[in-house]
Structures are given as C-alpha cells and as structure tokens.
C-alpha cells in the first residue's frame with residue numbers, strides 16, 4: 001500500500017498532512033509512505049527527518065503519485081492535482097463538502113474515493129481522528145495570545161511598588177473546543193475569565209477551568225452530536241441584550257460561537273461595541289462563517305471606534321509545527337484503523353467511513 005503526502009499548494013497553507021512521527025508509525029505498520037520534497041518545509045519538518053522515518057522523498061509528481069492508494073492532504077486538491085491522482089485512490093483531506101459541490105463532482109468523475117475530514121463523527125471511537133477538535137484547540141490558544149498582544153494592558157494582576165494593576169477581563173462566547181482552550185489559556189495568563197455558551201451542559205467544564213459561567217435566563221440550546229442548535233432571531237436578540245454588560249466591561253472578547261453548516265450567530269452588534277472601552281480587543285474565530293461580530297472583516301484586523309477587531313479563521317496555520325503534528329496524527333489514526341492485510345478497506349458499513357466518504361466508485365455520496 002502506497003500513501004502519498006504532497007506539499008500543500010493553497011495560498012497561505014503552512015501545514016502538512018504527514019510529519020516524520022506519523023510516517024514512522026505508518027512504515028512500522030508496513031505501509032509505504034512517499035513524501036513530496038519540501039512538503040513539511042513551512043512547518044519546519046526537514047526532508048532528512050522524513051527519510052529517517054522511512055519515507056521515500058521525491059520532487060517528481062509522476063513518481064510521487066504513480067500507483068498511489070491513499071493521498072493525505074490538508075486542503076482539498078485542485079483540478080490539476082486531481083488529474084495526477086490515480087483512479088481508485090482514496091483522498092483524505094479537509095474537503096469543506098458543504099460548499100464544494102463542483103469539486104465533489106470532479107473527484108467522483110476522476111474515480112477517486114474521498115474522505116472529508118471535517119465530517120468525522122463525534123463519537124468516542126473517532127475522537128483521535130477529530131481534526132476539527134485538534135485544530136480548534138490550537139486556534140483557541142492562539143486567539144488569546146493574539147488578543148493579549150493587541151491589548152493595551154497586561155493580563156495578570158500585578159502588585160508592585162508602583163501600585164496594583166487589576167487583572168484584565170476576558171469574556172469568551174462559545175465554550176466548545178476552541179472556547180475552552182481559550183478559557184484555559186487566558187486563566188494561565190492571569191486574566192479574570194467569564195464565559196457563556198447556549199449549551200448549559202458546558203457550565204461545569206467552564207467552572208473547572210477557573211472561569212465564571214455567566215448566568216442568564218436563556219433556554220439551553222443543545223443540538224445533536226454535542227453541537228448547539230440554531231436559535232431564532234428573537235432568542236439571539238435576547239441573548240445580546242442579556243450579555244451586553246459582560247461584553248462592554250471586558251478587555252478582550254473572544255467569540256467562537258458556531259452552528260455546524262450554518263452562518264455564525266451574530267452576538268456583538270456595532271451598537272454594543274460602541275459601548276466597549278477604547279483599547280479593548282475582539283478576536284472573532286467565527287470570521288469565516290459570517291462572524292459573531294457585526295464589524296468583523298474575515299482575515300483582517302480593523303479598528304472600530306478604538307476597539308481592535310481581529311477576524312481570523314487561520315490561526316492553526318500560524319503554529320504549523322504543532323498544528324501539522326496533531327492533524328497528521330488524526331489522519332494516521334484513521335488510516336491505520338482501516339488497513340486490513342496491507343490494504344485500506346473502504347467499508348461503508350463502518351459508521352466513520354460511511355459518514356466521511358463523500359465520493360466513491362464514480363458517485364457523489366455527500367448529501368445522499
């Protein structure tokens with residue numbers, strides 16, 4: 001069985017879908033791994049480390065893809081990359097299937113089986129394959145560092161001969177994977193942290209990290225699979241009114257609220273932000289899906305009435321070494337769980353495979 005790890009070509013992508021550690025794991029399991037020259041360079045994984053882990057490294061695309069059974073990627077392949085992949089191979093990557101119907105058609109037409117990593121089901125057996133969690137956790141951590149670096153205050157309380165500095169106040173909206181990591185990081189840096197989530201089930205987790213769960217008389221909105229369910233405009237309006245005081249008294253607001261497959265809920269209006277202290281910071285991790293904050297510009301940092309608003313969805317790319325390590329481990333755990341007698345078996349009876357397999361045997365399965 002031949003597994004291929006190409007160099008990512010998407011603009012700004014610094015991660016790689018295989019690292020020397022995961023290559024060693026696969027070769028130890030009898031899987032042949034081929035890595036494109038410089039595939040890990042942006043994440044500081046040297047070619048020699050891949051070779052020492054048992055990979056064959058090449059910069060010839062034909063040689064790389066010849067006879068490939070599995071292709072591991074971070075970003076979906078482009079049309080020309082699809083043309084290089086042999087029919088019958090399995091591509092395992094982020095596919096963003098919900099917004100990439102044409103790409104799915106192209107992959108199916110090329111006879112490629114595609115596993116969309118963003119669709120890994122949230123069941124215990126698949127936790128070690130959950131790329132959304134591994135990358136969200138890194139994003140939550142980095143969001144706090146980013147917010148702290150833009151703030152005109154320090155985060156911890158300081159008692160010095162020059163007097164006492166009060167700790168900064170951080171308010172985290174959405175206490176899922178990214179939010180919980182943001183809470184933990186902000187606490188470690190010494191901030192006073194408060195958080196809110198529409199799933200009241202997370203209260204205990206928030207409190208166990210040393211933050212205060214904001215008590216407001218809102219109905220809990222638990223959906224399925226650990227996710228939140230969408231709220232009505234009236235419910236969101238009520239949430240904004242109830243949380244306005246928390247937002248406006250915070251030095252850093254980190255928003256991570258999301259509903260799978262939907263536009264992000266609007267939690268901070270421009271009007272609310274006018275009441276924020278000049279110098280405070282909003283880091284909006286939902287920027288890519290419409291933003292939790294009305295004035296967010298995806299991928300940009302804007303100044304709104306003296307409040308810095310960072311709209312970002314790319315934070316894992318800013319720590320590519322660790323982000324690649326966890327992403328690659330997720331993929332390797334999936335691959336090794338599917339290898340039988342030296343070949344990757346696409347068993348559609350398996351819940352994980354059935355959920356992530358978006359193209360197979362010339363057909364688009366996604367949404368069917």
Ligand SMILES: NC(=O)c1ccc[n+]([C@@H]2O[C@H](COP(=O)([O-])OP(=O)(O)OC[C@H]3O[C@@H](n4cnc5c(N)ncnc54)[C@H](O)[C@@H]3O)[C@@H](O)[C@H]2O)c1
Nearest residue numbers: 122123127133174175176177197198199226228257258265
């Ligand atoms: N394998 C597993 O069992 C597994 C793996 C990962 C996560 N999970 C569960 O799924 C949960 C959510 O995961 P996620 O972080 O990927 O979710 P997500 O990225 O879809 O959403 C982030 C958070 O935003 C919250 N949210 C939505 N609307 C909101 C609003 N109006 N106001 C405030 N918050 C709002 C959600 O409840 C969620 O906690 C986790 O906390 C965990 O319980 C389970």
